[in-house]
Amino acid sequence: MIRETGVLVRHSLVRLRTVLLVMAVSLATFQVLLALAAAELQRAGTFAQLASLIPPFVRELFGTALVSMMSFSGIMALGYYHVAIVAVLVGLVVTVATEPAAEIEVGFADLVLSRPVSRAAVMTRSVVLLVVCPAFEVAAMAVGTFIGLWLAVPAGAARPAASLVWSLAISLWSLLACWCGVSLAIGSVARRRAVAGSIAGSLAAALMLVDYLARVWRPLRGIARLSPFHYYNPLDLVMGKPLPLADIGVLLGTAAAAIAAACVLFNRRDV
Amino acid sequence: MATPAPPAIAARGLTKRFGRLVAVKALDLVVEPGQVFGFLGLNGAGKTTTIRLLLDLLRPTAGSAAVFGHDCRSDGLAARALVGYMPGEVGFYRDMTGRQVLGVLSGLSRDAFRDGWRRELLERFAFHDADLDRRIREYSTGMKRKLAIVSAFQAEAPLLILDEPTEGLDPLMQEAFYALVSDVRQRGATVFLSSHVLSEVDRVCDRIGVLRTGELVLAASVDDVRRMAPRLVRIVFRQPVAPPPSGWPPSIEIVEASATRWSLRVRSSMGPVVESLSGLPVADLDVREPRLEDVVINYYRGTM
Numbered sequence: 001m002i003r004e005t006g007v008l009v010r011h012s013l014v015r016l017r018t019v020l021l022v023m024a025v026s027l028a029t030f031q032v033l034l035a036l037a038a039a040e041l042q043r044a045g046t047f048a049q050l051a052s053l054i055p056p057f058v059r060e061l062f063g064t065a066l067v068s069m070m071s072f073s074g075i076m077a078l079g080y081y082h083v084a085i086v087a088v089l090v091g092l093v094v095t096v097a098t099e100p101a102a103e104i105e106v107g108f109a110d111l112v113l114s115r116p117v118s119r120a121a122v123m124t125r126s127v128v129l130l131v132v133c134p135a136f137e138v139a140a141m142a143v144g145t146f147i148g149l150w151l152a153v154p155a156g157a158a159r160p161a162a163s164l165v166w167s168l169a170i171s172l173w174s175l176l177a178c179w180c181g182v183s184l185a186i187g188s189v190a191r192r193r194a195v196a197g198s199i200a201g202s203l204a205a206a207l208m209l210v211d212y213l214a215r216v217w218r219p220l221r222g223i224a225r226l227s228p229f230h231y232y233n234p235l236d237l238v239m240g241k242p243l244p245l246a247d248i249g250v251l252l253g254t255a256a257a258a259i260a261a262a263c264v265l266f267n268r269r270d271v
Numbered sequence: 272m273a274t275p276a277p278p279a280i281a282a283r284g285l286t287k288r289f290g291r292l293v294a295v296k297a298l299d300l301v302v303e304p305g306q307v308f309g310f311l312g313l314n315g316a317g318k319t320t321t322i323r324l325l326l327d328l329l330r331p332t333a334g335s336a337a338v339f340g341h342d343c344r345s346d347g348l349a350a351r352a353l354v355g356y357m358p359g360e361v362g363f364y365r366d367m368t369g370r371q372v373l374g375v376l377s378g379l380s381r382d383a384f385r386d387g388w389r390r391e392l393l394e395r396f397a398f399h400d401a402d403l404d405r406r407i408r409e410y411s412t413g414m415k416r417k418l419a420i421v422s423a424f425q426a427e428a429p430l431l432i433l434d435e436p437t438e439g440l441d442p443l444m445q446e447a448f449y450a451l452v453s454d455v456r457q458r459g460a461t462v463f464l465s466s467h468v469l470s471e472v473d474r475v476c477d478r479i480g481v482l483r484t485g486e487l488v489l490a491a492s493v494d495d496v497r498r499m500a501p502r503l504v505r506i507v508f509r510q511p512v513a514p515p516p517s518g519w520p521p522s523i524e525i526v527e528a529s530a531t532r533w534s535l536r537v538r539s540s541m542g543p544v545v546e547s548l549s550g551l552p553v554a555d556l557d558v559r560e561p562r563l564e565d566v567v568i569n570y571y572r573g574t575m
Contacts, residue, residue: 007375
């Protein structure tokens with residue numbers, strides 16, 4: 001099975017390479033620019049002014065984390081919690097995770113599975129990609145962050161520790177891994193990538209919204225525990241808290257359970 | 272005593288339902304090694320579903336199927352290692368090149384391929400290096416079909432399962448395909464092909480199976496099926512003659528009988544007809560050999 005999985009992984013990476021590279025370069029560049037912008041704000045001493053411009057409901061939304069956000073480290077870490085960046089990365093994992101559905105839709109699955117290739121090999125390929133692709137993108141972000149820090153830490157600003165950058169990266173990767181599993185489970189029963197992608201994407205958007213709303217509306221807090229985003233708090237890391245291993249455990253545990261479900265569902269289905 | 276070789280394909284009670292629709296009903300089918308088996312049926316008869324069940328792409332509702340003795344479900348990898356498959360609708364990614372497609376699919380087979388054989392296949396189907404380096408989106412329908420044929424045959428599998436293989440091929444490439452089937456058969460391969468083209472089946476197949484609404488209604492050798500069809504006999508006389516004798520057996524049917532022309536359908540020996548013609552002023556005698564379609568179409572219509 002290892003050889004067949006290797007062939008499939010290589011095939012998928014060849015097809016995805018342009019997207020992966022363009023996204024990695026963009027994310028890394030964004031991180032460099034964030035570091036440069038944060039340095040400029042630090043030099044101009046405008047963090048306090050910016051904080052005062054933030055509307056009250058946003059203050060309530062973010063609480064004490066807002067203080068962290070309006071700092072050199074907070075701006076530098078923006079890429080790890082900005083909605084657009086997280087949405088793009090979730091979009092990537094949904095795209096990769098729905099490859100089995102795309103292969104069935106196109107008919108490529110017929111060609112692959114009519115060879116002596118097990119369905120487990122197809123799913124293993126997807127799991128490998130779902131580990132490697134987000135890790136590659138998040139690593140590119142971390143590299144961009146380090147380059148930015150190397151280029152632009154102004155005098156008077158505390159240089160964020162390398163452990164903070166790695167904690168942010170591990171935390172983000174765990175969130176993406178969770179969505180990988182959920183998307184793979186959806187993709188393993190769908191016949192069309194568009195359907196699987198829409199369901200997974202809509203679910204991600206809804207659960208992200210639930211998590212944000214729960215921060216300002218108490219009744220939603222119980223439901224928010226069902227959202228993977230509830231277990232992803234990068235600003236806590238910026239504030240100096242240690243890597244939340246329990247939250248990461250929940251995200252990776254969910255990912256593992258969803259991947260197991262995906263394998264069972266894909267093995268039982270008609271292709 | 273040597274154990275007899277298992278059939279290339281053996282299906283027992285193979286059934287597939289999609290909700291209320293029964294696509295394949297209790298199919299019992301045996302295809303012996305070395306045969307070229309034509310699998311016939313109208314659209315929606317269940318041919319492709321059967322093929323997909325053999326490849327374990329679909330899971331049967333009941334029954335089982337085996338390829339060279341390997342169960343298609345429980346021992347699917349071993350079964351599929353012996354199969355070269357060409358789907359009816361070829362699902363190549365449009366952004367891949369022909370060379371990439373062949374590379375990926377050959378990488379998924381267990382045995383190493385003979386480069387010489389692949390080159391020969393590409394030459395037979397007029398594939399040039401430049402064609403292989405083009406993306407699939409630039410291929411015509413026929414080019415995609417040819418690439419699918421090469422990908423199915425390149426592994427030199429002992430069983431080839433081909434779903435409507437000549438659809439979209441030009442006449443020259445159809446000829447190349449028939450020659451290829453003949454060659455692999457001589458080397459001992461078994462070919463299981465579904466087709467709508469009865470003349471093609473008549474030409475290349477040893478045996479046929481006819482599927483009607485999921486049920487196998489006929490499985491026989493092509494020669495036997497042909498014998499089930501009547502020969503059409505037309506006799507023209509130089510001068511008026513008496514009507515045909517009434518003592519002919521029921522297997523000789525009079526279609527038309529005028530003073531100078533008889534048209535007959537003969538399902539048996541021509542002996543009684545020849546005897547009756549002795550001494551008559553025969554100007555012309557035309558016997559049209561029985562054709563496969565004369566029988567198969569009746570099975571399609573449900574009149575046989």
